[in-house]
Amino acid sequence: MNPLISSAAGPLKGTCAVPGDKSISHRALMLGALAVGESRVSGLLEGEDVLATAAALRALGATVERGDDGVWRVQGVGVGGLAEPDAVLDLGNSGTAVRLLAGICASQGFTTFMTGDRSLCRRPMGRIIEPLERMGAQFVARSGGRLPFALIGAAHPLPIEYRLPMPSAQVKSAVLLAGLNAPGETRVVEPAPSRDHTERMLRLFGAQVSVEAEAEGGSVIAVAGYPELEPCTLTVPGDPSAAAFPLAAALIVPGSDLVIRNVGVNPSRIGLLETLRDMGAAIEMDSMREEAGEPVADIAVRAGPLRAVEVPAERAPRMIDEYPILSVVAACAEGTTRLNGLAELRVKESDRLGATAAGLRAAGVSVTERDDGLDIVGRGGPLPGGGLVATQLDHRIAMAFLTLGMASEKPMTVDDGSMIATSYPGFVADMNALGACIATH
Ligand code: S3P
Numbered sequence: 001m002n003p004l005i006s007s008a009a010g011p012l013k014g015t016c017a018v019p020g021d022k023s024i025s026h027r028a029l030m031l032g033a034l035a036v037g038e039s040r041v042s043g044l045l046e047g048e049d050v051l052a053t054a055a056a057l058r059a060l061g062a063t064v065e066r067g068d069d070g071v072w073r074v075q076g077v078g079v080g081g082l083a084e085p086d087a088v089l090d091l092g093n094s095g096t097a098v099r100l101l102a103g104i105c106a107s108q109g110f111t112t113f114m115t116g117d118r119s120l121c122r123r124p125m126g127r128i129i130e131p132l133e134r135m136g137a138q139f140v141a142r143s144g145g146r147l148p149f150a151l152i153g154a155a156h157p158l159p160i161e162y163r164l165p166m167p168s169a170q171v172k173s174a175v176l177l178a179g180l181n182a183p184g185e186t187r188v189v190e191p192a193p194s195r196d197h198t199e200r201m202l203r204l205f206g207a208q209v210s211v212e213a214e215a216e217g218g219s220v221i222a223v224a225g226y227p228e229l230e231p232c233t234l235t236v237p238g239d240p241s242a243a244a245f246p247l248a249a250a251l252i253v254p255g256s257d258l259v260i261r262n263v264g265v266n267p268s269r270i271g272l273l274e275t276l277r278d279m280g281a282a283i284e285m286d287s288m289r290e291e292a293g294e295p296v297a298d299i300a301v302r303a304g305p306l307r308a309v310e311v312p313a314e315r316a317p318r319m320i321d322e323y324p325i326l327s328v329v330a331a332c333a334e335g336t337t338r339l340n341g342l343a344e345l346r347v348k349e350s351d352r353l354g355a356t357a358a359g360l361r362a363a364g365v366s367v368t369e370r371d372d373g374l375d376i377v378g379r380g381g382p383l384p385g386g387g388l389v390a391t392q393l394d395h396r397i398a399m400a401f402l403t404l405g406m407a408s409e410k411p412m413t414v415d416d417g418s419m420i421a422t423s424y425p426g427f428v429a430d431m432n433a434l435g436a437c438i439a440t441h
Contacts, residue, residue, distance in 0.1 A: 064290020
């Protein structure tokens with residue numbers, strides 16, 4: 001346990017940058033391992049989640065190394081060239097690592113054992129087991145489709161068409177990645193758009209991916225099997241889900257004026273920016289450019305009054321990881337903010353709906369928790385603070401409530417900040433450099 005305490009911060013001023021995007025970092029290593037030859041990845045997120053993926057890919061036979069220049073070099077073995085690992089793959093806290101790697105291993109004719117930490121072993125894996133079994137893989141999982149599981153990959157995988165029962169980029173990606181080592185075309189029908197990093201990166205590595213509109217308003221994503229993926233040299237954009245914390249801090253700490261450089265602004269990830277603008281936030285995107293097939297920008301943000309909003313359920317997939325920090329901003333806004341369509345938050349690294357509501361209450365904020373939403377009564381200014389938050393092995397709960405402490409009258413404590421290292425190892429140092437006051441408790 002590593003308890004941390006966050007006290008009122010001075011205005012955040014100047015320019016900062018955030019680490020590489022977690023989703024894109026996982027995918028860059030995975031596709032590098034499936035290409036033929038050496039890929040080079042700069043700006044990789046060196047957080048525990050991505051390091052777990054790197055270790056798993058090594059165990060599967062790819063060479064994955066960090067050079068002294070900070071560039072990661074991956075020697076890929078081709079889409080069908082991975083080898084059976086000698087030991088259990090431990091994916092730590094990372095849902096993306098286990099679900100996407102299970103997709104890759106599902107169409108390789110060997111057996112893999114996978115596990116994770118206490119949080120990951122509670123999360124539902126039935127959502128990938130079902131489609132991957134249709135492709136011919138077999139799983140022996142703990143009851144309720146939980147980790148640890150054994151995965152017997154299909155020696156002769158079948159391409160499928162799979163309609164996602166929930167908006168999940170991880171499930172979509174698992175099926176598409178399995179389809180790389182299957183004949184014909186593997187198709188995923190997505191009723192509502194979720195992050196499309198896998199599709200973009202598959203194209204970057206030379207796979208054939210098509211996206212077409214479907215009759216019921218969704219889209220059909222198809223990948224052609226057995227491509228020869230070409231190695232790539234790429235730079236990972238900054239993570240918008242990490243940028244959300246300094247961004248929110250700058251909005252709620254009076255007098256702040258901040259520029260966050262080099263942030264990924266993929267349309268499937270910027271629901272938070274849309275919502276904050278609806279709340280009246282002064283946010284501008286500048287120097288739009290492209291990096292690794294993804295749109296990137298510098299984001300300028302200034303503190304100012306914010307008003308409550310109702311966030312529509314259909315926006316949830318575009319800001320799924322940002323609800324804890326949005327809830328903190330909403331607590332500082334004028335009026336009651338209503339967040340809808342959040343059932344999926346219950347199966348993240350923690351039950352994020354419950355953990356967010358409990359954290360807000362600990363900070364003296366009035367909140368109603370519904371089955372799939374929250375109503376947060378904003379205080380239109382600084383929060384009382386002074387509470388202790390149970391992070392439940394969830395990095396985003398820890399970072400959200402340390403950010404809240406920056407704008408509260410009494411300091412906020414989180415019981416364990418160690419999980420922050422999964423996605424943003426430099427969080428405390430970066431925030432303190434900007435004017436925060438976060439210390440070991
Ligand atoms: C991710 C997809 C999302 C997100 C997670 C990363 C990805 O999960 O919450 O942090 O990289 O594909 P779901 O697919 O479960 O919505």
